[in-house]
Amino acid sequence: MNTLNINNVSLVYNNGHQALHAINLDINNGIFGLLGPNGAGKSSLMKTLVGLQKPTQGQIFFNGTDVVKNPLEIQKQLGFLPQYFGVYPKVSAYNLLQHLAKLKGIHDKKKRHEQIMNLLDKVNLIDAKNKEVHTFSGGMKQRFGVAQALLGDPKIVIVDEPTAGLDPEERNRFNALLSEIGEDIIILLSTHLVEDVRNLCSNMAIIKQGTIVAQGNPTQFIEALQGKLWQKATSKNELLKLDQNHNIISKQFIERAMHVTVLSDVCPTEFIPVTPNLEHAYFTYLNSAT
Structure with missing residues (x-):
């Protein structure tokens, strides 16, 4: 070894x-x-x-x-x-x-x-x-x-x-x-x-x-985010407000619409749950770790 x-x-x-x-x-x-x-x-x-x-x-x-x-x-x-x-x-x-x-x-x-x-x-x-x-x-x-x-x-x-x-x-x-x-x-x-x-x-x-x-x-990183990720499609105007009120870990275009993923212990209004993956874990640490 x-x-x-x-x-x-x-x-x-x-x-x-x-x-x-x-x-x-x-x-x-x-x-x-x-x-x-x-x-x-x-x-x-x-x-x-x-x-x-x-x-x-x-x-x-x-x-x-x-x-x-x-x-x-x-x-x-x-x-x-x-x-x-x-x-x-x-x-x-x-x-x-x-x-x-x-x-x-x-x-x-x-x-x-x-x-x-x-x-x-x-x-x-x-x-x-x-x-x-x-x-x-x-x-x-x-x-x-x-x-x-x-x-x-x-x-x-x-x-x-x-x-x-x-x-x-x-x-x-x-x-x-x-x-x-x-x-x-x-x-x-x-x-x-x-x-x-x-x-x-x-x-x-x-x-x-x-x-x-x-x-x-990697599996431990993913498991730690189970039940804590939520996503919704949003407009450019709404994005600024979401940025101020939520812990956004990623933003990506899906079928030409901007989707934001947030980290939260409870589901925010109008969001739906997301199955976490390693990319979510990566962005969580990049965006929140100091």
């Missing part, structure tokens, strides 16, 4: 901006979702975890090793799947993995070949191994990204906004792949997409303005 322990981690940049405020998280094998809007501090936390920057205060332990003092201890066991890879060179999938494997220190030619072929099979790219990666579809590029992240048998993989731009079929295929590999290692999924967390994660945290405002099991 792999363990990542983040204890009271804060980060203040040189310009005085505090990006992280006393973060505490304990993460074990499986897929852990870090959910928050753009600018919430997700990237700052990821960079701090992997040793690209030191926290201003706090401790980070990976499998018992202090990785603030010894960042190489996590870096050599780390796989990383960024949101965008940038421009791929005009080289085949197999040859690019060969190059990346050498950079990761896999020097034995036979072991390197076996690992690359196993990974290409795992991500269903064996038939495309001789194709240039820059010609791949978005879904194929993401699956190639998983293969490169898994080179060297990492014990922790950080995945940043993994399904952005994928069509529904590619998203489902990619999620199934992440779910499979997440059984024996830690996968830290950083995203602003509630759907990714709902589909993949058994544990999660919501980050807002550098602070963890909630953490736990």
Whole structure:
């Protein structure tokens, strides 16, 4: 069992901006979702975890090793799947993995070949191994990204906004792949997409303005809102009055009409009950947590 322990981690940049405020998280094998809007501090936390920057205060332990003092201890066991890879060179999938494997220190030619072929099979790219990666579809590029992240048998993989731009079929295929590999290692999924967390994660945290405002099991978040959400269609003129008198957690257009969802222990006049989902929980914390 792999363990990542983040204890009271804060980060203040040189310009005085505090990006992280006393973060505490304990993460074990499986897929852990870090959910928050753009600018919430997700990237700052990821960079701090992997040793690209030191926290201003706090401790980070990976499998018992202090990785603030010894960042190489996590870096050599780390796989990383960024949101965008940038421009791929005009080289085949197999040859690019060969190059990346050498950079990761896999020097034995036979072991390197076996690992690359196993990974290409795992991500269903064996038939495309001789194709240039820059010609791949978005879904194929993401699956190639998983293969490169898994080179060297990492014990922790950080995945940043993994399904952005994928069509529904590619998203489902990619999620199934992440779910499979997440059984024996830690996968830290950083995203602003509630759907990714709902589909993949058994544990999660919501980050807002550098602070963890909630953490736990997605199902628990949803159950906590049972019998407390109410919705109605409204006009622009009525919206201001509702905003003043109710705790509105979300506003959305449904069939061209504005619908508001409010949080209340009792049903307001003219509202109807709503079955809560993880998106409701997310917006509840974003809109009400301080």
